[in-house]
Amino acid sequence: MIGAVQLGVLAACVVVLVPMGMAGYHLSRNKMLFFSGALFITLAIGVHLTPYFPSVTDFVTTVSSVVVFQNRRDSCLSHLHDLVWDVSPSPDSPLDFHKSWAWDDASSVSACGFQKLGRFDAADLLNGSWVVVAGDSQARLIAVSLLALVLDSDRMDQVRGDLFKRHSDYQIVVDEIGMRLDFFWAPYALNLTTLVAGFNRNRNYPDVLVMGSGLWHMLHFTNASDYGASLQSLRAHAASLVSSSEQHEEAVTGSVLARPSPHLFWIGMPTLINSMLNSDEKREKMTDVLRAAYDDQLRSSNLVRKSNGPFLLLDVESLSWNCGVRCTVDGMHYDMIVYEAALHIMLNALLIESHQKL
Known part of the structure; x- marks a missing residue:
């Protein structure tokens, strides 16, 4: 299951890497700082509000569970003849x-x-x-x-x-x-x-x-x-x-x-x-x-x-x-x-x- 910590790390990566990429296009420093701050605030709010939206939480949990089960299923099927x-x-x-x-x-x-x-x-x-x-x-x-x-x-x-x-x-x-x-x-x-x-x-x-x-x-x-x-x-x-x-x-x-x-x-x-x-x-x-x-x-x-x-x-x-x-x-x-x-x-x-x- 993907928790708030993992989403926070993902948000941090986006906040750091996206502005660095934008810098490659020679945007001004003020524009880059403004965009970075706006992006950080948006992602922070999204991370904290996600638990209050059951459909989103359930979707993330379901996808995670399916992946884990599929990996375990395939692994166990491969060991049946051991x-x-x-x-x-x-x-x-x-x-x-x-x-x-x-x-x-x-x-x-x-x-x-x-x-x-x-x-x-x-x-x-x-x-x-x-x-x-x-x-x-x-x-x-x-x-x-x-x-x-x-x-x-x-x-x-x-x-x-x-x-x-x-x-x-x-x-x-x-x-x-x-x-x-x-x-x-x-x-x-x-x-x-x-x-x-x-x-x-x-x-x-x-x-x-x-x-x-x-x-x-x-x-x-x-x-x-x-x-x-x-x-x-x-x-x-x-x-x-x-x-x-x-x-x-x-x-x-x-x-x-x-x-x-x-x-x-x-x-x-x-x-x-x-x-x-x-x-x-x-x-x-x-x-x-x-x-x-x-x-x-x-x-x-x-x-x-x-x-x-x-x-x-x-x-x-x-x-x-x-x-x-x-x-x-x-x-x-x-x-x-x-x-x-x-x-x-x-x-x-x-x-x-x-x-x-x-």
């Missing part, structure tokens, strides 16, 4: 490993107040929301992690079998919190583009949209440039989805209510451990070189926010890399703790973007 992992042999069995993660305790990260949300906090955050998760097996694991957080163990056991059916969609409504989750099997970016185009066409937008693809394209097409082109098309439709939802208005009891934009998240591809991949075809095609080429295409597509895109990246590559080789059995799909970490990163991002307290 995690510390502990993967160590279990005391009970050296062949088993204890796996855990936490946010870094550096002051810049601690100041953001990130937290692992419990079931009730997550339920409160997602209350009444429509969540859409779409993509390949990585996206399915994110959906599993989300449902495991908001459902009790008995209910989760009932839905786990249906959710893990290969290459199928899944829908569920969690009645207790009014949350609807739709999972769409969409292994290619083209499938995701079709899905987003449908939201735009029907003018029906989810509150949270979580998407990811790339592994199937890498295996079955092995063409990084084609993958990049499909991501650019998806970006155009996703940007349209955001702008369309901002412009879309619904009539509510005679008034007009604008629907907020969806929160968009992109699931990055995991670290691939080539020697552990479970088929000769995968080991031959899904190489480190090709993986790097697909990463380059993601960056150049401007799909994620780091490159001014609409999606906030859930960086499963860094999460899986830091969890390490002990966290995967096939070099592609990782233990649930990796997707749990990605989920809590997403939930904390939602807290930040919905202006809720961390």
